[in-house]
Amino acid sequence: MTMNDELVAEYLAAVDRAAADIPPSRRQDLLADLREHIAAARAELDPETEAGIRTILDRLGDPAVIATAARLDLTPPPAPPVPQPIRPGAAAARRGPGIVGRILIAVVAAFVLFFVVCAVGLLAYRTAGGGPRTGPVTVVTDAHPPSRPPG
Amino acid sequence: MRNMEQQPGLATALRRGTLEFCVLALLRGGERYGVELVRRLGAETALTTSEGTIYPMLSRLRRAGWVSTSWRESPAGPPRRYYALTHDGATALAHFRSEWVAFRAAVDRIVASEPS
Numbered sequence: 001m002t003m004n005d006e007l008v009a010e011y012l013a014a015v016d017r018a019a020a021d022i023p024p025s026r027r028q029d030l031l032a033d034l035r036e037h038i039a040a041a042r043a044e045l046d047p048e049t050e051a052g053i054r055t056i057l058d059r060l061g062d063p064a065v066i067a068t069a070a071r072l073d074l075t076p077p078p079a080p081p082v083p084q085p086i087r088p089g090a091a092a093a094r095r096g097p098g099i100v101g102r103i104l105i106a107v108v109a110a111f112v113l114f115f116v117v118c119a120v121g122l123l124a125y126r127t128a129g130g131g132p133r134t135g136p137v138t139v140v141t142d143a144h145p146p147s148r149p150p151g
Numbered sequence: 152m153r154n155m156e157q158q159p160g161l162a163t164a165l166r167r168g169t170l171e172f173c174v175l176a177l178l179r180g181g182e183r184y185g186v187e188l189v190r191r192l193g194a195e196t197a198l199t200t201s202e203g204t205i206y207p208m209l210s211r212l213r214r215a216g217w218v219s220t221s222w223r224e225s226p227a228g229p230p231r232r233y234y235a236l237t238h239d240g241a242t243a244l245a246h247f248r249s250e251w252v253a254f255r256a257a258v259d260r261i262v263a264s265e266p267s
Binding site for chain 2: 015026029030033034036037039040041042043044059060061062063065066068069070072073
């Protein structure tokens, strides 16, 4: 490890320590961004000098201040909603029928099930109760088709 | 003394909710690579404290989907991450612009005018 590499590693470790209370995924994001910035800025140094590295790190700023900025970004300011008149309607249209539709299907299914159970029960009762009473049995069989789920 | 203490907090409060739209505005002319973007903003001392403080905001803009990024090989050095404005980002920026113009005009009318 060269002196310059050490400077960079020390700086990144200081940011890591200062941002220790930030959720790991965000902290890793931040460190990756800073590492990438330093690598790109180093590539522009010709020749690479210690002073050059120090300037890059100075411009990035105090690790504590960067950590504060990252902390503030955890609770972003209420971003103005993206105003797209078509969107909220479209989103509601997409979401609305989803929930309403599901409830409707459940209600219809419950009714269908109820009628089927009633019809079967009635059929069983009539069949067991009286042999000659064919009339009501026919009615019950007629009641079957509407009780089938539509479509 | 009290004023001196309030100044940094005031700058932070003013930047919050504003700076991210400056990033979006810088991308209107086309994509830019991260370091270029950060240096451009970092040069505006009224807007930023240091270059490093811009990265958490860039990360938030990526997550919000207001910018998209792509990696490209660079002529010298490591691959570069380029930032581009997305459709959502452009819409958000347009909304901010109209709000900002009205906001700035109202503040100027009251704050920047001579007492009558």
